[in-house]
Amino acid sequence: MAVLMEVKNLVTRFYTQEGVVHAVNDVSYPLHEGETLGIVGESGSGKSVHVLSIMGLIPTPPGKIEQGEVLFRGRDLLKLKSEEMRLVRGAEIAMIFQDPMTSLNPVLNVGTQITEALKLHLGMSNTAANTRAAELLDMVGISDARKRLDNYPHQFSGGMRQRVMIAMALSCNPKLLIADEPTTALDVTIQAQIIELVKRLRDELRMAMIWITHDLGVVAGIADTIQVMYGGRIVERGPVKEVFGDPRHPYTLGLLKSLPRLDQNSKNSKLVQIEGAPPDMRYMPQGCSFAPRCPYCIERSLQERPPLEPAKEGSGQHLVACWVDVREGVTQSG
């Protein structure tokens, strides 16, 4: 598959009163056409800031994209003027958020909101846009779609609003859908509905997706590639089966071991816990950001930052940033 987007050496910082927050630190990766990339990482690891940087939505100040390129179908998005970027957003790249109300306007009925995008990006007439809007609501499983076009966002339940937002996001057949924790606030049965829906639409429309979540289970079910972020960097990345089956970064390994499984009885064993707390993004350590919590940490981890490189004896697609080979299993704390 051809490369759809390439992120190169992206660095984003926030200049706050409390200090400089190093939110995204030298992030590079390709995204292929039709590929679904799942991004996981703990709160504050730079997942949202990195996609907001791609979309040109970083509040400046305090934020600043310090360096990098985002090549999307040949153009560097970071160099586009704001009007040009507005045309990319919504048409070629669409985004859905955790809180649908960040993209829905509470004082306009949903029909108006969907048809506006269709008229702006696709130059549709009123009638054509209305018909299409009803089709879109129908496509995301909202019954009685024509009538619901007159409804305001508050007249929908949480799960339905999420679907309205998805309908809006997909209205112009984007090449890339970026989803930032779109199901985190929803119940699991509703989450399952939304994920089924998005998977079906993705396959029908042949979109690429970036799906941000903290739920490794969601990534396992939806993504082709997983990317694990820690301290504003990619610490591990690769095909999902390879990374889940053979995790190489101590953080990924720790996360997977700390999770109990629905399909297994683990009552008589203790969960493996990751010690310590997430890093303060104002202080960039010289070495690996995970070192203070890492059971495999060696002297070099404290001195020098490990580069993201192909995992030993891996497929070549599987990358990891760690000086230690976790398969050898030498943990310092025993």
Add this chain to the structure above:
Amino acid sequence: MGREALLQVRGLKKYFPIVSGIVFQRQVGAVKAVDDVNFDVFKGETLGMVGESGCGKSTTGRTVLQLYKPTAGSVIFEGRELTTLPAEELRKTRKRMQIIFQDPFASLNPRMTVGSIISEPLVIHRMFPNKREQQEYVEQLMERVGLNPFYINRYPHEFSGGQRQRIGIARALALKPSFIVADEPISALDVSIQAQVINLLSDLQQEFGLTYLFIAHDLSMVRHICDRVAVMYLGKIVELGQTDEVYDNPLHPYTQALLSAVPIPDPIAEAKRQRVILTGDVPSPARPPIGCNFNTRCPVHFDLCHHDPDPPLVEAQPGHWVACHRVTP
């Protein structure tokens, strides 16, 4: 296994009135948040309580602790009926029952030091006449939950989420309770921190012989930590039994759908799964359906499910209870 009930809940109801009118307020309906719930919690066990948002888990926990006055029903704790207990007696009994909240940020007073937060219940119940002894005890508690006693004079905002949850746990432990309601104690925490708190809760249970009512929506974690589990739907318990039994052999169609919706962090297992995708949303507890509460979303509903009375919770297999006309016609 000791099957002595520490807590017995019978016919518990909690309805919140819906009022209308500004000057002359009158009740126009009720939110049936908890609607005729029956369960026991055995001494030393962890009973999980799961179900979707708004199904009444927190209200059940709070009504059991008499933080809300029940609309009807009985709650027997350590042999005493709580619902009719005089205020002073209830206050004494409260020492034995504590609650840990979901949000470690909202539940701690930002203007109090950690030391005063943890010792507050000790002061209220006048446990230590001697200040020095009280401080030593608080330091011991901090140490026990994994907080450095050196930080006793710091404020909550100086701690991380996981540490704040530890402060809440230390406060709940201060009066040496026998029963703790843990209302989503890990939902607000990062995945990497959740295991720390769960391991701490199970160590403390061992050490102090605690009994937990563990409210959660992380069904995988519930399987790990709970001996038995109650599944709630729209104010009612629809299934109750040993955790492994309920997870491996769910009887209620709602439990089946709920479990099948939970993602598993394993791409190979995920690719093989058969999901029961429910349509629609949970109905409003102010206007529950006629008949079985689940009939609007149930994949296997039939005539009987649409008529009152709704299916009662019956013991379909030893220790495994279910409320469904399909299972027990």
